[in-house]
Amino acid sequence: MADAVRALEESYRDLADGVGICRPRIDLSLPVDDTRVYRWGTMEGSSARSGYVAIRMKSDVLRETGPPGLRTQEKYCVRPGRFCGLVLLLDARTGEPVALLNDGLLQHLRVGADSAIGVRFGARADARVLGLLGSGGMARSHVEAFLAVRPLERVQVYSPTRRHRERFAAEMRERHGLEVVAVDEPEQAQHGADIVAGCTDTVGDVVFGHHLRPGTHVTCVGGRPDARARDRFDVWLRLGSASAPASAPGWATEDEYVTYRARPDAPVWRHHHDRGGHRPPQHARLVRLDAALAGHDRARDDEEQVTFSERGNIQGAQFHAVAAVVYERAKERGLGHEIPRDWLLQDIRE
Template sequence: MTLILTRSTIRTLLADQVEAVEAAVARAHRDLAQRRAVLPVPPAMQLPGGDGTFVAMAAASAPDRLATVKLLADLPGNRAAGLPVQRSAVLAVDAETGACAALLDGAELTRVRTAAATAVATRALARPDATTLGLVGTGPLARAHARALLPGRPYDQVVLWGRTPEHAHTLANWITAELGVPAKVLDDPRAVTEAADVLCTLTPSREPVVRGAWLAPGQHVNAVGAPPRPDHRELDTEAVVRCRIVVDAYDTARTKSGEVLVPLAEGALGEDDFRTELGDVLTGRAPGRTATDDLTLFDSVGVGLQDLAVARMLIDLARERGTGIPVDLGA
């Protein structure tokens, strides 16, 4: 039987699983570094005359006994119609039998696994005495990041900014009330950047919102929000060049990340400057932060293996709790 897991079911299943999701995502990156998982470069498909992109994000894992593909639709034209710009669904099959194990809505899964990857990278790369978390962007991804990064961490405060002040104040109030960390809204991205020890950029921007001149030695930056397109980025070239760069997966970043591809095209970066993957740092194969005054950057494009890791969790949890919609696709 194939389990259908809707967005509301996924949200319920993951509500008390923040630490478990982070652990699953960390393990997935270690598996990739140790060649226990496969992560091909996702093909991007565009229809003639359209501005939309369809990305097939595949992965397979021996430890998780799954092969998955998430079909991501990135449709900028949806914004004018009041529809989500990005939509996705994940198909998971049993790696041993080929049976279709589950079909999962991708929205909540993607937000949670993206925030978990940021939490993994931050734990590995940020200074242990970091006390101020900065968020540039105030949408659902920002809320997911606050939930993933704050519990159990030594942050004294959160500073944030968003294009819509009402949304920014709503997020700040939620962080203070629900997560117990004081949060305040600042005037602009520069103020947030200059105040933060750990900075997360969480906007769908095509053009830089953070400048290298604003960064200070010792900071850690997570560049998360830009869509997986080679000309979209949230950090300018100076910001990227100043940092020690860690990517989620080199082959994917080399084709999808404007954060590194724009500086590469400008001749400001070489390919060796962004070859270090998160799994390499987690397994000790490559250094992350080497000194307290290092500037570190986690360039998060998002990869299918993260989807697979969380899909494995969700399938197991759904079966344990007797939830989800079972369907016999072969009937």
Template sequence: MRLLDNDDVRSVLDMRGTITALRRAYDDLRDGEATYVPRIDMFAPTGRPDDYYQWGSMAGVSMSYGIAAVRLKSDVVSWQGGTHEKYCVRPGRYCGLILCFRLTDGAPLAILQDGYLQHMRVGGAAGIGTDALARGDAATLGVLGSGGMAWTFVEAIAQVRELTAVRVHSPTPEHRTEFAGRIRSELGIDAVAVEHAEQAVRGMAIVATATDSMSPTFDPAWLRPGAHVVCVTRRELGDALLDHADVVTQLGIHTVPHGTDVPMMEWKAGAIAAYVAGRPEDRRRIPAGRAPERGAWPTLLDLETGRVPGRRSDDDVTVFVTTGTQGLQFASVAGHVLQRAEKAELGRRLPAEWFLQDIRD
């Protein structure tokens, strides 16, 4: 077994490699050589009145990399001030792990920290969706958010379109100013920080919203004809944007569809299928998924196989929802990382025997 931390992963994973791995995964999915288990969550009270324990899992297989991967996350969550907050053990610390297994003999191969890879796989998927739906001449980008996920969105979109200008808005002036400076210095693209969300959106060919907001992040009336919108979570979507758009496509199935008849299953925060423990007064603390979060639209695979049309004119407003197929993404990008980590002999080695036993389950 190989144990890889975020620094190990960062040393062998760039955005070009991420997008390549994801494209291979979606080729596998199209050809019947991949599959995935949608995300399912579990909630339990912590014993405190203002938060909840949340467990999440998703899994996938990609034949191109010969592995199965399971991503697990353990968080204490709260919903306050219009944002979704979380931590593990203490604020500023998090626990997310990717477990990888070899398909040919079932052997446990690796445990990876998921933080850096998580940001990269979401950004890479946003880039693929933007490539599929944005106008070919789209060269300007408005960004809402200035965190790690927003950075990978900019990186990925810059891989699929020749950007000439970026505008950045986030609530904290220092954060958005630093973010714009990083775009200029690392990507060589003219970027400015702006005070209001409208300034980041109005007139831009591509709009990326990458925030932890629990509600829509901008007014779709600000969008110019032909704009493309890409988001991190369904929480950032609103009915007005979905009504305004000519084309809405999602990456894939992101959870058990809302309303499926499964005993004890509920659709809570983010409209993710979940099993919930707790008394009625506890459960009321968990927000229910809004209608846009529960929506189902044609998938990237539908688009790429021609089952549904994509952009039909230069004036179409398109939306790409970067949720779904998470387990497949972890399998493919983790597989890509493992190939390079093995060549570079990265990480700590743990005896495989520690993870095997002589008792049949």
């Protein structure tokens, strides 16, 4: 995890310096039936310093289930419990494809590392208590990532299924030697927390402003902060924005997702919420990570501010950085299955 945090910070510096480039995530969405949609999502990025290029590809069938306020998004490929996400890594110095990686572990690593960078710059230096909303794989990676930047002592975790949150608490106690408490209500997870992290597959609000105390840092990679939480954010830390195309600078966007829909009038879209882009409230002071990295701005001016961090739309810049670390380590250790280069090359000019 420490390597992932370091790789992302380097990638973000490359973006700020104009050495790195990436585009926002682009989704193609098609109706499957009255309740399900298919989504093909891609994001890509590169750095002239590292010499690697990567594209991450996701193939998901999606369905939203549950009552308002508790609605979740289910996804699968082929059948429930199976998923298809791939990262193709290429060497920009030769053009050669060098690795094809499943994205599951990389996804958890890069999202956790991303949130940890937000904590490094936005949380109080004495932050010790984490309020965690969610108990799945993403929650596990966040505990590990936050420990890389803050000496946590206590974790308060809530998820709707008691068995899941209690199992998570026991696992984190054993793995990290922390005090980890499974709580029965989401507000109990936030009570007294210095850092609050939403790590769920909930579609709606998961972080509630009336439970946030002064000095809290918030990050939310599943669900969203409610309106009162947004009203309480004093500082909004954005980790980066995708590069603008040199040939069409007007295409620049700060939206996290760019979505194309087939049959946009199909009834199924009424059952699927647009995720849209994060927009800071007008009263919050917007801080960009490149300014913080350069020492030109700070994400926290005092101990009472409530801060929030979000990645922006630079997912493409994350995957080439983390995939390159994995590829180089795998080569060193002789791991993986080698595919003959000739399978991927041809002698017909495109």
